[in-house]
Amino acid sequence: MELRQLEYFVAVAEESHFTRAAQRMHVAQSGLSAAIRSLEKELGAPLFRRSTRQVRLTSAGEALLVEARRTLSAADAGRDAVAAVQGLVRGTLAIGSLQCLHSLPLPELLRDFVTAHPGLDVRLRHSGSTELLDQVRTGTLDLAFVARPSRCPEGLRLAPLGTERLVLACAPEHPLAGRAEARLTDLADERFVDFHPGWGTRDHADAVLADAGVHRKVALEVTDVHSLLELVAFGLGVALVPETFSLKTDQARFIPLPRPVPAWETMSVTTELPSAATVAFLGRMGGGHG
Template identity: 65%
Template sequence: MELRQLEHFVAVAEDCHFTRAAKRLHIAQSGLSASIRSLERELGAPLFLRSTRQVRLTAEGQALLVEARKTLAAGDAAKGAVAAVRGLLRGTLSVGSLQCLHAVHVPALLAGFVREHPGLEVSLRHGGSGDLIDRVRTGSLDIAFVSRPRQIPDEVVVSALDREPLVLGCALDHRFADCDEVKLQDLGDERFVDFTADWGTRDLADRVLAEAGVERRVALEASDVHSLLDLVSFGLGVALVPQSFTVKTDRVRFIPLAGDVPLWETVAVTADPTGKAAAALLAKVGPAGDSQVSSCVSA
């Protein structure tokens, strides 16, 4: 089994299409098909279910995909270790991030990192915290900037970046708009706007309200900050959001929470062990206020 064959396999698995994968790899489709057939013969198992319309992984293929990504990542790490001796970073770095963060301005961070390491090919993927953490765990991402998960997989390392309290966001004419603070227990009759289930602030809000004995209704879901705040501003519901959301709009009233205020935490997640490139990027990120901080926040 060769690394080249695993690269071919992963490309087909990700694209679910031989022609697209061949174009991405800059090889002939016939050569790609031959490489996959050779791998299947060596492993003694079919890796794909092929039809005229669709290519899907078999159970054996799904099992191989996790290990193939880890093996390719280890190969990149080996190349990187040799390059590091020469003071160079080469190979690839796959970064995941929430759409927008307060703790670090990802575009500015990557721009400076690419300038310092022109031999490194950097890619970026946006998504929810749960999905991005799982991609680090399975080897398809090297590092991800996300909200702290409730449970941390054994295969990853979590580095804290920043913490901030949650506040209540409501419309300007809401009954809480003139309050100095609001108790979580007073939110039982409220309709909520929130992010979808895979997003970190949704998970935190669900947990802290449940602990406060509040059974809430999430009437509308959004997948970005601006849409969520627009829904709140029109009185379609209230939302528990990180404090840094307060700089995003003047059409929403933000009210501190009374008592033991829950904290929303931004973290960096890397594989265990952390690759050279991911470690170098993480070293560029200091605590919020000491690094390139964004005024935009996501879930």
């Protein structure tokens, strides 16, 4: 089994198409297909279900995909380690992050890091915490910034980034907008705007309200902060959000909640053996991983 075969296999799995995978890998489709057939023969199992329209993983292919990504990630880490010994950092660094991560000046850090390591291919994607954790676990991402999970997934390392108070976001004309403070029990009959389950602030708000005995209805689900705040500002629902969301708009009102409402905590997450590029980026943040 060769690394190139695994790279071709992962490309087909992610593209669900042999032609697109070949284009992505800059090889002839016949060569890529032959490499996949050779891999299937070596493993003694079909890895894909092929049809005229699409390509899907078999159960054997699904099992291999996780290990293939880990193997390729480990190979990259090995190359990076040698480069690091030589005073270089090259290869790829894939970072995942929540939106509006105020506990970390991520754009500034990325700019400085890319400037310091021009040979490194740095990639960034936004998603919810659950998906980001899974992508670090499977090797799709090297590093992610997430909301604190209820438990640390096996094989990952977490380190704290920061904490923020939760506040109530509501429309200017909402009955609670003029309050100096809003109690969680005041929200029992409210419509809510929030992110999808699996996103950090959504899961945290769910837990906070459940602990307060408030069974809420999330009427509108969004995937970005600005849409959430705009819907709130137009009176379509209220939301529990980190306090720094108030910096995004002056069209909504942000009302403090009485203590002790659990704070929203953010964390960095890596594998237990992070790549040299990951270690270098964490070092630029002001230290390693605790």
